[in-house]
């Protein structure tokens with residue numbers, strides 16, 4: 001039995017100055033400071049049980065998400081965990097559809113990122129209470145319980161509750177074998193760390209050569225700002241990784257639809273398997289046009305890192321506008337909404353290849369993709385999870401990568417907890433790191 005009330009919710013603006021070294025740079029986001037609105041919920045349970053959650057941001061604007069988290073806190077403080085998880089669908093809807101706050105969403109933008117941070121903390125709390133890593137909590141739940149966490153509003157034309165139940169019931173077959181397989185070999189990953197757009201060629205070469213030695217076989221390359229530059233960088237990387245390894249391209253929304261088609265045709269000679277975010281993340285029909293035009297080149301469209309809710313994903317699937325679906329643990333409304341998207345992807349037979357990286361996204365999304373393989377898709381065909389090698393040292397339970405695969409976390413929770421030292425040091429603007437940077441900039 002789950003006892004204990006949530007007594008408080010704290011949120012902190014934590015920023016890492018990654019832009020100083022161009023980590024995370026792409027054709028649209030040229031100077032990201034990987035950041036998080038970091039939430040801690042406390043309970044009155046005597047053992048000091050706490051839940052930790054976050055959502056990922058790029059620096060400026062984190063203060064807006066922090067405000068939105070504070071605006072949502074009234075829905076959480078005073079409730080017991082038992083009350084929440086016994087009717088999780090209802091709680092989820094309270095948060096994502098607050099009758100006043102929804103005007104500045106609904107289910108999108110800063111308010112949706114804030115809902116994700118809060119809900120991620122609640123899921124962490126639940127998993128810790130059950131003394132299981134989150135993926136295992138999900139795997140052990142029965143189909144009815146899982147379905148009771150999902151808000152089916154707006155998606156029943158694509159996936160009904162009955163269909164979701166059937167998928168989950170079928171997923172129980174062979175679950176134990178797949179769990180054992182994951183514990184032994186892990187979930188296959190690809191790396192984005194070698195080819196950020198702002199890295200000079202020498203750095204690309206060094207990072208590729210190191211990654212190859214570590215056993216990486218799948219590489220994502222940032223493109224989209226300058227075609228000549230893309231040709232040079234892709235040639236360099238294809239040369240380094242050889243013809244057997246996989247290459248993916250990511251344009252981060254830089255192009256118009258026709259421009260995307262022309263550009264991808266030019267880069268097709270490097271044999272990428274997908275082009276990610278070729279155009280506006282909201283342009284579902286544009287993605288469908290691009291998908292159709294580049295299908296003869298054996299290149300698919302991947303998208304999702306800025307797809308803010310299940311309704312968008314539903315339409316992408318219905319319009320056949322993506323061939324690789326990229327869930328995000330912090331963009332969608334936490335585990336609840338990710339569950340609905342994983343189930344829709346299964347129904348439409350589209351592989352899920354999660355977006356990760358940022359700060360904490362690898363830590364979180366590994367739980368979701370493990371659950372997807374063990375209990376939903378049951379397949380590794382055309383599937384892999386993104387990995388980026390930054391900022392893991394700030395987490396209490398950092399990801400473990402073994403031979404280019406995510407090894408299932410064993411610690412209870414959602415791997416969301418940051419070290420207290422890092423939170424203090426990188427808190428914006430009062431943390432030591434930012435105070436020093438601000439001093440330096442005023443001295444120049």
Ligand SMILES: C[C@H](O)[C@@H](O)CC(=O)C(=O)O
Pocket residue numbers: 023024025026029032058192250252305355356357358386
């Ligand atoms: C701004 C982020 O680093 C973005 O480039 C990440 C991304 O597109 C990806 O990991 O994929």
Ligand SMILES: [Mg+2]
Pocket residue numbers: 250252276277305
């Ligand atoms: Mg991307």
